[in-house]
Amino acid sequence: MSKMHLVMGGRVKDPQTLEFEDLNAIDLVGVFADYASAEKAWRAAAQRTVDDAEMKYVIVHLHRLLEPDQNPLKIT
Numbered sequence: 001m002s003k004m005h006l007v008m009g010g011r012v013k014d015p016q017t018l019e020f021e022d023l024n025a026i027d028l029v030g031v032f033a034d035y036a037s038a039e040k041a042w043r044a045a046a047q048r049t050v051d052d053a054e055m056k057y058v059i060v061h062l063h064r065l066l067e068p069d070q071n072p073l074k075i076t
Contacts, residue, residue, distance in 0.1 A: 005035055005038035006028075006060040007041045009026070009029065009046070009058060010027055018058065021054075029045050038059045
């Protein structure tokens with residue numbers, strides 16, 4: 001299985017959490033086949049909103065969600 005990664009972001013209620021204010025307003029940047037590509041997209045998206053502390057972008061390891069017994073869940 002390829003190691004798919006989802007890059008997404010949006011406005012959070014508290015900058016120290018991952019509780020997004022409006023799930024309908026989530027920015028889905030894309031799904032990437034490797035971590036390096038996902039990280040590059042994450043950095044570009046995060047840089048666009050660097051001055052807004054309530055905007056947060058994350059990388060979700062989709063391959064870990066699809067095979068939970070083999071990999072612990074981790075969001076970076």
